[in-house]
Amino acid sequence: MSEKKIIKVAFPHMGNVYIAWAAALKKLGIEPLIPPMSAKKTLELGTKYSPDSICLPYKLILGNFLQAIEKDVDYVAMISSPGICRLGEYGQSIKNVLKDLGYESKYVELQLYDGFKGMYKFLTELSGVKNPFVLIEAINMAVRKMFVLDRIENLFSYTRAKEINFGSAETHYNKALSYIMNANTVRELKKAEKAAVEEIKKTEIDKDREIVKVDITGEIFLVQDTFANQNIEKELGRMGVQTRRSLTVSGFIKDAIIPKCFKQGETHLERAFRMAKPYLMRDIGGDALESVSDVAYANERGVDGIIHISPFTCMPEIMSQNIFPSMREDCKIPILTLIMDEQTGRAGYITRLEAFVDLMKRRKFIQKKQELANNIK
Ligand code: SF4
Known part of the structure; x- marks a missing residue:
């Protein structure tokens, strides 16, 4: 009997969003393929296959996809919105580039303004999961993680401005991120947030600065x-x-x-x-x-x-x-x-x-x- 193939999905970077995405996909039994963190190579790759005057996010997103595809992904997932700016054109343009380069990964899109329903539909199509409880749990986890990430970001920023040894706040912050990333349930996430706050607070700061x-x-x-x-x-x-x-x-x-x-x-x-x-x-x-x-x-x-x-x-x-x-x-x-x-x-x-x-x-x-x-x- 052949084993069920695990779907691998890549999504582009935008700050720490990858942590929330990964949390939702994992809950649905999908393997999140996190592309290498954006770097000079990502930008060079994206720029090479981008229209001249397109905006910087497009180039980086395309670069992320091209780097992820080298690792053999089944889907590349993107957010999209109709309308007034170029974000609405990103999807078709990225699809064309991937097709022209001969990649077989499928391109899927989450329509931003379809709200909760859109996200629900998107995740069902991607994972094949129909159980509403599992789907809601996946969305809930991703959303909660994103809120936690933004909260600890504020604490990190305060600490960094007052740190005594330059770079120490960042070291603690990176450790704090790993706590959030490794939390798999709401309970674990609550504990992870507490631990993350304590971790960042370990930074030696000059309170009076x-x-x-x-x-x-x-x-x-x-x-x-x-x-x-x-x-x-x-x-x-x-x-x-x-x-x-x-x-x-x-x-x-x-x-x-x-x-x-x-x-x-x-x-x-x-x-x-x-x-x-x-x-x-x-x-x-x-x-x-x-x-x-x-x-x-x-x-x-x-x-x-x-x-x-x-x-x-x-x-x-x-x-x-x-x-x-x-x-x-x-x-x-x-x-x-x-x-x-x-x-x-x-x-x-x-x-x-x-x-x-x-x-x-x-x-x-x-x-x-x-x-x-x-x-x-
Ligand atoms: S707002 Fe629209 S046009 Fe501006 S950078 Fe973002 S996607 Fe491009």
């Missing part, structure tokens, strides 16, 4: 993916900056996947429509609406600065960057806009970050001096 706080917004792939954004948060951490990602995958899940009846409080997208209104009335694709609203939100919270990162040729983010100047009257927060592609040089990019951090520190110093003077009066 004055740090500046920065929000990171822009195109979601670039905000999440450390290779694509040249590890911006690590560089900022080195300069004593605590970062907070305005766009998170858990935030996106809350908007797109979790059914309404389970949601609590205002979601990111709801806040985006509310706060972007004076400057942008409707969704113009990509994450432009969120980016505009994130500036207003950071300003309202008195954050020291906000960095907007976008891929070269990303139309929605070009639009949002053009709106920022008109927000100046209401939003005094310093904004740094960074455009990235495979040509972005490291030295110039670090210089811009250093100058921005310097500006925020000076501004903070002046504000404190003024507050002190006002108190004395």
